[in-house]
Structure formats: C-alpha cells, structure tokens
Amino acid sequence: MIKIGLDAMGGDFAPEAAVKGAVMALDRLKEGSRIVLFGDSARIGEVLAAEGCDADRFDIVHTTEVIEMGDHPAKAFQAKSDSSITVGFGYLAKGLINGFASAGSTGAMMVGSMFAVKPIEGVMRPTISSFIPTLASRPAVLMDVGLNVDCKPEVLAQYALIGSAFAKSVMGIESPRVALLNIGEEPSKGNAQAQAAYQLMEADGAAGKYNFVGNVESSYIFTGKIADVIICDGFVGNTILKMAEGLYQINCRMGHTNDFWGQMNYENFGGTPVLGVNAPVTIGHGKSTPKAIMNMILSTERTIQTNAVGMIREAFAEAK
Amino acid sequence: MIKIGLDAMGGDFAPEAAVKGAVMALDRLKEGSRIVLFGDSARIGEVLAAEGCDADRFDIVHTTEVIEMGDHPAKAFQAKSDSSITVGFGYLAKGLINGFASAGSTGAMMVGSMFAVKPIEGVMRPTISSFIPTLASRPAVLMDVGLNVDCKPEVLAQYALIGSAFAKSVMGIESPRVALLNIGEEPSKGNAQAQAAYQLMEADGAAGKYNFVGNVESSYIFTGKIADVIICDGFVGNTILKMAEGLYQINCRMGHTNDFWGQMNYENFGGTPVLGVNAPVTIGHGKSTPKAIMNMILSTERTIQTNAVGMIREAFAEAK
Numbered sequence: 001m002i003k004i005g006l007d008a009m010g011g012d013f014a015p016e017a018a019v020k021g022a023v024m025a026l027d028r029l030k031e032g033s034r035i036v037l038f039g040d041s042a043r044i045g046e047v048l049a050a051e052g053c054d055a056d057r058f059d060i061v062h063t064t065e066v067i068e069m070g071d072h073p074a075k076a077f078q079a080k081s082d083s084s085i086t087v088g089f090g091y092l093a094k095g096l097i098n099g100f101a102s103a104g105s106t107g108a109m110m111v112g113s114m115f116a117v118k119p120i121e122g123v124m125r126p127t128i129s130s131f132i133p134t135l136a137s138r139p140a141v142l143m144d145v146g147l148n149v150d151c152k153p154e155v156l157a158q159y160a161l162i163g164s165a166f167a168k169s170v171m172g173i174e175s176p177r178v179a180l181l182n183i184g185e186e187p188s189k190g191n192a193q194a195q196a197a198y199q200l201m202e203a204d205g206a207a208g209k210y211n212f213v214g215n216v217e218s219s220y221i222f223t224g225k226i227a228d229v230i231i232c233d234g235f236v237g238n239t240i241l242k243m244a245e246g247l248y249q250i251n252c253r254m255g256h257t258n259d260f261w262g263q264m265n266y267e268n269f270g271g272t273p274v275l276g277v278n279a280p281v282t283i284g285h286g287k288s289t290p291k292a293i294m295n296m297i298l299s300t301e302r303t304i305q306t307n308a309v310g311m312i313r314e315a316f317a318e319a320k
Numbered sequence: 321m322i323k324i325g326l327d328a329m330g331g332d333f334a335p336e337a338a339v340k341g342a343v344m345a346l347d348r349l350k351e352g353s354r355i356v357l358f359g360d361s362a363r364i365g366e367v368l369a370a371e372g373c374d375a376d377r378f379d380i381v382h383t384t385e386v387i388e389m390g391d392h393p394a395k396a397f398q399a400k401s402d403s404s405i406t407v408g409f410g411y412l413a414k415g416l417i418n419g420f421a422s423a424g425s426t427g428a429m430m431v432g433s434m435f436a437v438k439p440i441e442g443v444m445r446p447t448i449s450s451f452i453p454t455l456a457s458r459p460a461v462l463m464d465v466g467l468n469v470d471c472k473p474e475v476l477a478q479y480a481l482i483g484s485a486f487a488k489s490v491m492g493i494e495s496p497r498v499a500l501l502n503i504g505e506e507p508s509k510g511n512a513q514a515q516a517a518y519q520l521m522e523a524d525g526a527a528g529k530y531n532f533v534g535n536v537e538s539s540y541i542f543t544g545k546i547a548d549v550i551i552c553d554g555f556v557g558n559t560i561l562k563m564a565e566g567l568y569q570i571n572c573r574m575g576h577t578n579d580f581w582g583q584m585n586y587e588n589f590g591g592t593p594v595l596g597v598n599a600p601v602t603i604g605h606g607k608s609t610p611k612a613i614m615n616m617i618l619s620t621e622r623t624i625q626t627n628a629v630g631m632i633r634e635a636f637a638e639a640k
Contacts, residue, residue, distance in 0.1 A: 146503060149510060149511035149514075183558040190469060192470050217566075218562040218566060234503075235503055235556070239503060239538045242503070243538035243539065243541070243542075251571075256578075
C-alpha cells in the first residue's frame with residue numbers, strides 16, 4: 001500500500017483546486033495507492049460533495065492551520081504546529097505516508113524537507129529538479145532549478161550523482177547520460193565553477209559513479225541527443241526553466257502548440273521533486289490548477305513506487 | 321563619409337560568403353557609407369567578378385595572411401602581422417576606417433579590441449551583447465553574452481551603463497529601461513552576485529546614471545514589457561542566447577516560423593557588437609552566410625552612424 005500525502009490547503013486556489021486534483025488523480029493511481037489529504041476536513045468535505053465524490057476514497061487528516069505565503073517559512077512551520085504542511089511532514093517523518101506533495105509555501109516545504117525528513121547522509125545540499133521536454137522519446141531532468149543559487153563545484157558533482165539515481169529509478173534508464181550545462185563543449189569552457197565541476201564530474205565518471213558525457217550547451221538540452229540529466233546551479237536552472245515557460249506562453253499566444261511545447265506548461269510538469277532528502281517531497285506551483293495537482297500526485301506516486309529515495313541513498317552509500 | 325571595414329577572409333565560408341554579403345549590403349547602405357574589404361585581393365576579385373560586381377564599389381586592402389580558427393589568438397594577432405584581422409585593426413586604430421567586422425576568429429577579434437583599439441577609459445571589462453526579439457515593437461539588448469563568464473557585481477553595473485548608452489544611440493530610446501536578469505522580482509532574490517549587483521544598480525539609478533527598473537525574470541525578457549536592456553554575466557547570457565537558438569531550430573523543424581522566432585536566427589542578428597572599446601567592432605558567427613554578413617555590415621554601420629562609442633565614452637566620463 002502506497003500512501004501519498006497531499007496538502008489540501010496548499011496553493012492559491014486551495015482547497016478547491018487541490019481537492020479537485022486529488023479527485024482527478026483517483027482513477028489514474030496504481031492499484032494499492034491511496035491519497036491522504038491534510039487540511040480542514042469540513043472544507044475538504046464540501047469540495048468532495050460538490051464533486052460528487054465519496055469521502056471514503058481518501059484518508060483525511062484534519063488540520064486547523066494553514067501556512068500562508070506571507071508567513072516566515074521556518075517560524076510558521078514551528079509555530080503553526082497544526083498546519084497542513086507541518087502535520088503532513090510529521091506523518092512523512094514517521095512513515096505514516098510515503099510521500100508528501102503541496103502547492104503551498106515553497107519555503108515551508110523546504111523547511112520540512114530539511115528538518116523533518118532531513119538530507120540523506122552524505123548529501124551536502126538537497127536540490128530541486130524539473131523535467132524538460134526533448135525531441136527524443138523521453139524528457140530530460142534538469143537540476144538544480146532554483147534552490148541553490150550559489151553552488152560549489154562539489155555540490156554540482158553531487159547533483160550528478162543524485163540526478164543519475166533519480167533518472168535510473170523514476171525514468172527507468174539503465175545508465176543515464178549525465179552532462180554539465182556549459183557554454184561550450186570543451187572541458188576548459190565556462191566559468192570557474194563549471195571548469196572545476198567538470199574536473200570532479202570527469203573523475204566521478206571515470207570511477208564509475210555515473211555516466212558523465214561531458215558538457216552540454218543550452219542549444220542542445222531540448223534535443224535529447226546528448227543528455228538525460230543536465231546539471232547546473234539554481235540560478236542558471238531557474239533561468240532556463242522560466243525562459244522555457246515564457247516562450248511557451250508566447251508560442252501559445254501565437255497558436256504554436258504541440259506535444260513538445262505543451263510539456264513546457266507547468267501543469268504537465270507534475271511539480272518539482274525535492275531530491276537528496278529521506279522521503280519523496282514534491283512542490284507545486286502556487287497557481288496550480290486541478291490538472292497540475294493531479295500530475296503532482298501522480299509524479300509523487302511514481303517517485304515512491306520506483307524507490308527513487310532508496311536509489312539515491314544507495315548511490316551515496318556506495319560513493320563513500 | 322563612413323568607412324566600414326570587413327574582414328573578407330573571416331568565417332567558415334570565406335572569402336565567398338563574406339564578399340557576397342558585402343555585395344548584398346551595397347544597396348542597403350546609407351549614402352556616404354563605403355565598405356573596405358581586407359583580404360586577398362585576387363580572391364576577393366574573383367568572387368566580385370563571379371557576382372558581376374564592379375570592384376570599384378569597394379575599397380580593397382590587400383593582405384596576405386589569415387588567422388585560422390585553430391591559431392592561438394594573441395600569438396597569431398602578433399605573428400601574422402599581415403593578416404586581414406591584424407591589418408583591419410591597424411586601420412581602425414588609426415581612424416582610417418570607422419568600424420570593423422569579422423566572422424573570423426573571435427579570440428583574435430577580442431585581442432584586437434583590447435589591445436589595438438583598447439577599452440574606453442573607466443571600463444573595467446568590455447562586453448559583447450546581442451539583440452533579442454520581443455513581442456513589443458523593438459528588440460531588447462542582452463549583455464554579456466559570453467565574454468565575461470565570471471563577473472564581479474561592479475562589472476555588471478558597468479554593463480548597465482554601457483547598455484543604456486548603446487540603446488540610446490543605436491535604438492534611439494530616450495531613457496532605456498535597464499533591468500538585472502534575476503530569478504525573482506524582489507531585490508533580495510538571486511545569487512550573491514545578483515544581490516550585490518542589484519544594490520549597485522539601484523544606487524546608479526537613484527544617481528540618474530541610467531533608468532534602472534529592477535529585476536527581470538527570464539520568463540519576461542521576450543515580452544519586451546519590462547526592459548530594453550537586460551544585464552547578466554556571460555555564462556547566463558550565453559546560455560539564454562544558445563537556448564533561444566536551439567528552440568528556434570526546433571520550431572523551424574516543426575514548421576512554427578514567424579517574425580518573432582525568425583529574429584532568433586543568428587543570420588538576422590547582424591553579429592555581436594563588442595562594447596566598451598574605443599571603436600565599433602562586430603563579431604559574426606563562424607558559419608555566417610552572406611545574409612548574416614550583410615546584416616553584420618549594416619549593424620556596424622548603424623553603430624558608427626549613431627555614435628554609440630561616443631555615447632558610451634560620454635557616459636563613463638560623466639560617471640567619474
């Protein structure tokens with residue numbers, strides 16, 4: 001039995017969008033998966049009733065508080081001990097749920113990830129990642145996409161290890177091609193950070209820790225020809241992600257929509273997994289629609305089911 | 321009389337593409353502008369003859385050597401003293417031409433910019449910029465796009481001053497909106513570099529040095545709504561530029577072409593101006609087609625004609 005925790009109070013349109021998304025996910029879940037909703041049970045019940053959905057199809061954990069976007073994440077996580085996020089992380093830390101997803105306060109979700117479920121032993125800095133569409137048969141994984149904006153080269157090399165294990169588990173790729181995002185192909189290219197990271201990643205590759213394929217320029221990340229996992233710092237990754245979203249919006253306006261560009265839509269991303277911590281955590285866009293919530297639940301289920309956390313933990317245990 | 325120098329031997333398809341591009345530019349030049357070709361006069365003459373173009377329509381400076389892509393830029397600039405690039409920069413430094421453009425060795429072009437025409441007094445690090453298309457009536461200017469990949473915040477603030485003067489002159493914008501590329505709108509967002517640069521640029525804005533409008537996220541740079549000049553380091557700028565080119569290629573393949581996306585095509589860029597040095601210098605793509613060369617000549621003409629260098633020099637004299 002897989003239990004997927006969802007913060008029913010998280011996001012700009014909660015609890016309506018969150019609960020509707022959970023209802024939409026029901027028919028798409030694998031057998032044996034169950035959604036656990038954290039939030040105001042009366043309000044959750046109202047949305048379920050309006051949707052014509054039997055409340056028994058969910059576990060509901062009643063909470064009385066909500067961490068708001070304006071709250072100080074760390075303080076609110078402590079002070080609002082009966083908030084949906086704080087209670088959700090309590091369940092996650094105790095193993096009462098197998099993963100937790102929210103479109104609420106990103107800061108509070110990170111506080112929970114770092115202090116309730118904690119980084120995996122050996123991980124210097126956990127990371128957040130995103131799938132990006134490619135012309136190949138599967139998307140690529142980009143990380144970090146905004147959590148760590150000043151990365152030491154050692155941290156980037158760890159992201160390669162995390163990303164490789166994540167792609168192996170969640171995407172089922174036997175030997176994911178891991179590349180460093182850079183502004184040229186040659187090892188000597190890039191800023192001081194990229195040059196140093198290249199050396200570390202090359203050594204890791206030679207040691208068999210992961211399949212390092214060298215540098216990838218941003219012109220090629222969407223082709224899928226070079227890399228399955230693309231490593232960069234959070235400033236660059238966030239810039240790439242937001243630029244893709246911006247151009248997607250422009251293309252939509254121009255009527256240029258298709259499967260490739262459609263994957264740039266955050267609704268289809270399924271949220272952003274927090275990686276390098278001891279349990280599956282997924283953070284959604286504040287403006288998440290029901291569809292986005294549904295995809296976030298399904299991607300969290302996949303992360304749980306494919307044992308992504310276990311594989312990352314194993315990779316770090318072996319790398320010691 | 322404006323004299324625009326062109327390296328006829330520069331680029332993967334030289335001298336054919338370069339000379340053909342020069343011929344294409346002839347009818348589009350302003351009255352009083354003249355192209356000066358640097359290169360092997362016999363080979364130039366052959367291409368002109370094949371094009372049915374009278375050689376008298378150009379000034380031709382015969383040179384006997386070529387700096388190859390594989391050459392060490394600084395060494396070759398010195399050793400190949402009769403190369404088209406070295407001779408071209410000699411003419412530029414002496415004022416015999418008013419600007420110089422080449423699709424040849426980028427490294428050698430930078431050596432010439434730094435040591436023959438030299439940085440403008442007060443400029444710590446010259447920069448290269450690019451026009452990027454927007455949904456508004458005019459493009460935006462992005463800088464740095466690959467020259468300085470490790471930028472101190474002070475250098476970024478100088479780029480704002482350079483970019484503002486450039487947009488004033490070349491684009492005729494009275495008070496260009498200058499923004500810092502960042503991963504959030506708030507001043508506190510970003511990495512250490514962006515946070516520090518924000519403070520400096522805010523102070524510059526308050527002092528009336530340029531019209532600082534705050535941070536711009538990459539999702540908005542193509543809308544044109546927020547900024548005319550977008551400042552970032554060369555690692556990020558190059559990543560943005562190459563990503564745009566990559567997505568343009570993908571769109572082309574999918575048949576999604578239009579005026580907006582067409583401007584992502586390097587052929588329409590007209591090359592990359594080197595800014596912050598004492599004369600107009602433009603660097604083209606190695607693979608430049610005749611059309612790309614033509615646009616590079618025309619953009620160099622515009623930079624000369626609008627006195628961009630003088631305006632940047634003035635801005636730095638005032639800022640002292």
